Amino acid sequence: MERHIVEYEVLNNRNLTDDTVRHWEVAVHASTEELQTFAETGYLIREGLFQGEALERLRDALDHLETQEAEARDKEIAGKGSWGFIPRNLMDKDKVFLDLLKFQPTLSIARAMMGPLVRLRGLSARIGYPGDDLQHQTPWHQHMRVISDPLPPWFSHPHCIDCLIYLDDLNEDTGAVAVVPGSHNWLDKTAPQTHEVVEGEVELRVKAGGGVLIHGNLWHRALPTLKTKRRMLILSYTPAWLRKSPNSGPRPKNGLTKRFLKEADFEERILLGAKEYH
Numbered sequence: 001m002e003r004h005i006v007e008y009e010v011l012n013n014r015n016l017t018d019d020t021v022r023h024w025e026v027a028v029h030a031s032t033e034e035l036q037t038f039a040e041t042g043y044l045i046r047e048g049l050f051q052g053e054a055l056e057r058l059r060d061a062l063d064h065l066e067t068q069e070a071e072a073r074d075k076e077i078a079g080k081g082s083w084g085f086i087p088r089n090l091m092d093k094d095k096v097f098l099d100l101l102k103f104q105p106t107l108s109i110a111r112a113m114m115g116p117l118v119r120l121r122g123l124s125a126r127i128g129y130p131g132d133d134l135q136h137q138t139p140w141h142q143h144m145r146v147i148s149d150p151l152p153p154w155f156s157h158p159h160c161i162d163c164l165i166y167l168d169d170l171n172e173d174t175g176a177v178a179v180v181p182g183s184h185n186w187l188d189k190t191a192p193q194t195h196e197v198v199e200g201e202v203e204l205r206v207k208a209g210g211g212v213l214i215h216g217n218l219w220h221r222a223l224p225t226l227k228t229k230r231r232m233l234i235l236s237y238t239p240a241w242l243r244k245s246p247n248s249g250p251r252p253k254n255g256l257t258k259r260f261l262k263e264a265d266f267e268e269r270i271l272l273g274a275k276e277y278h
């Protein structure tokens with residue numbers, strides 16, 4: 001895979017003694033052309049993010065969590081129109097997930113697209129279960145619904161990268177993901193919240209362990225899970241000054257990140273949203 005280096009100087013005269021605050025050298029796991037395409041289309045496919053044992057570890061950890069939270073799962077998947085089971089705050093629940101905090105193949109791309117000061121918006125998962133009823137599909141949606149009409153003079157374009165990491169092959173049986181290229185830049189309309197075909201949509205399929213990185217406002221939907229369970233992680237990044245996703249719910253009281261933060265360095269504290277960065 002082609003890589004390149006991006007160097008940043010943060011123009012901030014606080015913390016002058018700590019060079020890591022000011023100077024960032026990011027070894028980006030993508031080419032400049034790929035980033036350009038990502039900026040234009042709003043998505044970037046990454047095959048083989050996890051392979052072999054690394055993929056198995058994630059699967060095992062998610063399966064274990066699914067068993068632990070079986071009661072919540074059964075409630076979530078019961079209703080009509082359910083999106084499946086969405087366990088949240090994964091970094092608090094298993095070290096295998098906490099180890100993704102500085103996963104360079106995605107974090108480096110987030111830094112290349114949004115600058116060095118990014119934070120985790122969250123790590124959650126979505127599990128779709130097979131069934132006859134076109135179940136556990138999702139309608140068209142986008143993740144940062146904060147755009148007003150009219151746009152104010154100092155409108156802040158919401159940026160976010162959601163890495164949809166698939167632990168099972170995406171195909172007819174599990175349900176592909178569909179996106180509308182370029183829709184992350186549309187400021188005058190929102191995704192229609194239907195399952196209808198939208199002009200220009202493309203269906204994407206990746207192998208287990210691969211990912212589709214999307215801008216958080218790219219219109220996307222998941223096709224129904226028909227025959228085989230579909231396990232996906234959602235690893236999300238925003239600029240460091242954005243709040244954590246409101247959808248994550250409360251952090252577990254004695255979660256792993258709480259302990260981790262006691263010894264965490266500057267970068268880790270920023271990533272977990274525990275450090276001032278201004």
Ligand SMILES: [Fe+2]
Nearest residue numbers: 141142143220
């Ligand atoms: Fe989504």
